[in-house]
Amino acid sequence: MTAVLQVEDVVQEYPGVRALKGVSLDIHAGQVLGLVGENGAGKSTLIRVLGGIEQPVRGSVTLKGVPQRFRSSADSQAAGISVVSQEFRQVPQLSVADNIFLGHELTTGGVVQRGRTRTRSTELLEQLGMDLEADRPVSSLTVGDRQMVEIARALSRTFDVLIMDEPTAALNGAEITRLHAIVRRLAQQGKAIVYVSHHLEEIFAICDDVAVLRDGELVARQPTSELDEPRLVEHMLGRKPTTYEHVSTGEGEATDVRLAVRELQVPGVAEPFSLDVRRGEVLGLAGLVGSGRTELTRALFGDLVGLGGVVEVDGKAVRLRSSREAVRHGIFMLSEDRKSEGILPHLDVTENAMVSRDRRSLPWSRRVLPLRRDESAEFARLRDEMRIRVPHGRQLIGNLSGGNQQKVLLGRALLSGCSVLLLNEPTRGVDVGAKVDIYQLVKQLADRGVAVVVSSSDAPELAAIADRCVVYFAGRQVAELRGRDVTEENIVGASVGQTAQEGSHD
Amino acid sequence: MTETVTTLTAEELVAAERDRSAERARRADQRRRLLQNSGVLVPFLIVLVVGVAVVPNFVSSSNVTNMLVNAAILAIVGYGMTLVIAVRGIDLSVGSAQALAACVAASVVNSAGPFVGALVGILVGAGLGAVNGLLVTQARVPGFIATLSTMSVFRGLVLLFTGGAPIMIASAGFKDVATSSLLGVPTPFVIAVLAGGGMWFALERMRFGKHVVAVGGSPEAAVDTGIGVNRVLLRAYLIAGASAGVGGVLLASQLGVVNGSISTGLELQAIAIVVLGGTSMAGGRGNIVGTFVAALLLAMINSGLNLLNVPSFYQYVALGLLLIFALSIDGAQRAAVRRMLEGRHS
Numbered sequence: 001m002t003a004v005l006q007v008e009d010v011v012q013e014y015p016g017v018r019a020l021k022g023v024s025l026d027i028h029a030g031q032v033l034g035l036v037g038e039n040g041a042g043k044s045t046l047i048r049v050l051g052g053i054e055q056p057v058r059g060s061v062t063l064k065g066v067p068q069r070f071r072s073s074a075d076s077q078a079a080g081i082s083v084v085s086q087e088f089r090q091v092p093q094l095s096v097a098d099n100i101f102l103g104h105e106l107t108t109g110g111v112v113q114r115g116r117t118r119t120r121s122t123e124l125l126e127q128l129g130m131d132l133e134a135d136r137p138v139s140s141l142t143v144g145d146r147q148m149v150e151i152a153r154a155l156s157r158t159f160d161v162l163i164m165d166e167p168t169a170a171l172n173g174a175e176i177t178r179l180h181a182i183v184r185r186l187a188q189q190g191k192a193i194v195y196v197s198h199h200l201e202e203i204f205a206i207c208d209d210v211a212v213l214r215d216g217e218l219v220a221r222q223p224t225s226e227l228d229e230p231r232l233v234e235h236m237l238g239r240k241p242t243t244y245e246h247v248s249t250g251e252g253e254a255t256d257v258r259l260a261v262r263e264l265q266v267p268g269v270a271e272p273f274s275l276d277v278r279r280g281e282v283l284g285l286a287g288l289v290g291s292g293r294t295e296l297t298r299a300l301f302g303d304l305v306g307l308g309g310v311v312e313v314d315g316k317a318v319r320l321r322s323s324r325e326a327v328r329h330g331i332f333m334l335s336e337d338r339k340s341e342g343i344l345p346h347l348d349v350t351e352n353a354m355v356s357r358d359r360r361s362l363p364w365s366r367r368v369l370p371l372r373r374d375e376s377a378e379f380a381r382l383r384d385e386m387r388i389r390v391p392h393g394r395q396l397i398g399n400l401s402g403g404n405q406q407k408v409l410l411g412r413a414l415l416s417g418c419s420v421l422l423l424n425e426p427t428r429g430v431d432v433g434a435k436v437d438i439y440q441l442v443k444q445l446a447d448r449g450v451a452v453v454v455s456s457s458d459a460p461e462l463a464a465i466a467d468r469c470v471v472y473f474a475g476r477q478v479a480e481l482r483g484r485d486v487t488e489e490n491i492v493g494a495s496v497g498q499t500a501q502e503g504s505h506d
Numbered sequence: 507m508t509e510t511v512t513t514l515t516a517e518e519l520v521a522a523e524r525d526r527s528a529e530r531a532r533r534a535d536q537r538r539r540l541l542q543n544s545g546v547l548v549p550f551l552i553v554l555v556v557g558v559a560v561v562p563n564f565v566s567s568s569n570v571t572n573m574l575v576n577a578a579i580l581a582i583v584g585y586g587m588t589l590v591i592a593v594r595g596i597d598l599s600v601g602s603a604q605a606l607a608a609c610v611a612a613s614v615v616n617s618a619g620p621f622v623g624a625l626v627g628i629l630v631g632a633g634l635g636a637v638n639g640l641l642v643t644q645a646r647v648p649g650f651i652a653t654l655s656t657m658s659v660f661r662g663l664v665l666l667f668t669g670g671a672p673i674m675i676a677s678a679g680f681k682d683v684a685t686s687s688l689l690g691v692p693t694p695f696v697i698a699v700l701a702g703g704g705m706w707f708a709l710e711r712m713r714f715g716k717h718v719v720a721v722g723g724s725p726e727a728a729v730d731t732g733i734g735v736n737r738v739l740l741r742a743y744l745i746a747g748a749s750a751g752v753g754g755v756l757l758a759s760q761l762g763v764v765n766g767s768i769s770t771g772l773e774l775q776a777i778a779i780v781v782l783g784g785t786s787m788a789g790g791r792g793n794i795v796g797t798f799v800a801a802l803l804l805a806m807i808n809s810g811l812n813l814l815n816v817p818s819f820y821q822y823v824a825l826g827l828l829l830i831f832a833l834s835i836d837g838a839q840r841a842a843v844r845r846m847l848e849g850r851h852s
Contacts, residue, residue: 053730074732089727091720093790098716103731105713112713140531142523153731270526474523 010059019045021216034207041213052076082159092139097121124152255279258451264309269475277451284466285455291472301333302326332418336425345398350379358417403434459491542784545835578698581801583753586746587776594789595649601772602660607631607754620680627755635747639740665766672765684760722789782832
């Protein structure tokens with residue numbers, strides 16, 4: 001059997017980074033190939049190369065025996081590759097049907113056949129088990145529905161190879177099952193499918209083979225049947241996974257409440273939020289995309305203005321109409337988008353760490369004219385304490401790795417003297433080693449009395465650091481897990497609404 | 507504290523969220539439409555009523571014809587601008603392009619007859635639009651800067667072409683086009699309605715229109731779905747140039763005498779009617795009908811101020827204020843929609 005798609009020695013470079021270091025891969029008709037690897041391992045880059053969005057520096061892509069040079073996504077699609085991309089590439093102003101057929105409209109002489117477009121779209125969506133009106137603007141859909149539209153769009157083209165980049169990230173249990181059935185059926189029809197997922201159980205459920213990428217290299221390619229989960233994780237990490245030993249204090253009850261949220265109504269989320277976070281406690285917020293937890297953290301930081309309800313910090317009701325007010329009241333947030341909402345890339349690490357420093361304890365002269373010497377000393381202290389790997393305080397923060405950047409930002413939070421710290425996806429784009437460091441730092445911050453709220457889509461992460469975990473689904477709290485019950489299984493289960501009924505004991 | 511336990515299943519939660527989101531979208535859409543339409547219709551009706559009631563000779567047949575012809579020329583240029591703004595671009599050179607097209611057309615009419623002259627004028631406009639499009643797509647100059655520069659270049663060219671002297675058009679047949687009428691409606695107005703219908707069809711019903719919305723609404727999506735973004739941009743600028751050319755030919759016919767300094771400041775009027783008509787400066791959907799109504803509105807304002815013997819200086823002030831009003835509506839509208847949809851993309 002010859003391969004439908006052959007990738008040979010593909011190299012891709014970005015300024016300063018070698019994202020793919022010569023990857024070779026082939027896939028046969030009727031095969032479902034799982035593609036796994038950590039964030040930054042090169043999965044997305046490979047997909048962008050196959051999709052024609054990026055042109056590799058070196059290497060070749062052969063489709064059905066014909067060498068291909070994709071100059072645009074149109075080339076790749078014409079050759080027979082269809083991609084379900086991770087970010088939704090949809091035009092909000094267009095209808096569901098128009099989005100599905102965007103780029104390959106059904107037309108006669110340039111005029112769109114509206115009837116056929118609509119019926120074909122409805123058919124495709126029905127195949128996916130959706131009864132969506134094809135005329136609705138895509139901007140009005142829920143995230144899960146938009147994901148389905150994205151999949152319908154990929155299926156609407158004629159293709160030999162289907163690449164699915166985390167297609168289930170925003171889907172619930174029933175939808176995932178349905179999608180898996182579709183993937184299997186497509187494979188039976190002789191399509192080749194590349195399936196990317198972070199959920200390893202998915203890989204084991206539907207993939208025939210697994211390819212593991214690590215640091216831009218293909219480190220393993222094996223039939224799924226020869227692997228088990230720990231072995232696969234070992235391949236991904238390149239070593240046995242280190243675990244962060246979580247010591248749940250459990251006696252958080254005795255201490256005082258630092259952050260109290262009562263019936264906070266957040267725009268776009270159906271139900272008001274209520275929660276308490278105690279001194280020294282790490283509270284996890286879990287839930288799928290669209291669950292409302294991101295809106296909650298943004299509202300607590302004054303980034304979204306709440307429509308009603310009370311937020312109290314240390315027993316005092318505060319008004320949060322802007323981030324500035326939030327910081328003044330002792331709430332600090334590290335955004336999930338570190339690059340554009342966290343670091344100040346053109347400043348050095350010292351300046352980055354000092355920018356939100358609480359200056360109230362400093363003399364007047366120092367507030368107006370900060371002394372470089374003072375700040376350098378302060379930063380040196382911070383660097384040792386937080387194990388930031390940086391040669392000197394003058395280093396531009398943009399040149400650091402994600403993990404070290406995050407440590408600097410945690411230092412910034414520390415110096416702001418905040419009493420409540422909101423962390424959004426604190427280890428996104430951070431390598432495994434630094435992850436453990438960051439967990440320890442979060443714990444340290446909590447031990448100093450800060451109330452920490454961690455919102456994360458990474459269930460193992462929450463299981464590792466949270467003392468207590470609240471799970472949201474479509475804007476509703478569906479579970480609250482505490483102590484020993486904060487496990488990956490419980491979080492994932494509750495996130496998709498499956499074990500919401502079970503609850504847990506105290 | 508006890509556990510929060512709910513008996514709702516995942517499917518029910520999803521269904522509830524889906525209903526809410528559909529409802530939210532419907533309301534946002536309603537509000538957007540209301541703002542979009544009232545932004546142009548309310549001023550239109552006010553000006554119409556005030557004009558009829560207060561301005562002497564406002565509804566005299568010669569003034570109505572005059573207003574319709576002016577509105578027609580403005581609307582045709584506005585269609586092209588609508589397209590360019592819908593793809594997140596802007597064309598500041600329409601005034602200069604129109605002047606150059608009008609002067610070349612006038613001179614060719616004198617040497618080769620009205621048909622050839624009109625055709626050449628439109629082609630000149632299209633050519634100038636293509637230059638803008640190439641600058642934007644090939645030389646990668648931002649549309650604002652590219653057309654700001656060509657605004658100056660084209661103006662220089664038309665002044666060089668005319669040598670500063672006016673060109674009198676000899677052909678009576680050519681001059682009659684602007685003043686003739688079909689079934690009692692001035693010919694330029696008929697042309698504007700037909701051209702508007704064609705543009706509306708192209709934007710709403712044709713593949714090109716979908717691509718325009720994609721390029722303006724979400725450029726990344728357009729690239730990823732394999733749309734030739736550059737081709738769409740080039741066509742948009744070319745059509746904007748061509749419509750300036752059509753406007754120029756009609757203007758030459760209306761005036762009978764053209765010189766190198768006609769149509770200065772046209773870009774501001776064109777942008778004003780496009781935005782007032784409900785096309786967002788942030789790109790996306792173009793609103794051709796809105797542009798057409800806004801062109802009528804601006805023609806009424808200009809004519810009313812003229813009839814009231816308001817010095818032309820005040821007309822500049824009025825135009826500027828109108829543009830600011832239109833843009834603030836645009837901003838308010840986007841803010842309203844954002845508020846309605848806020849929080850969906852977590």
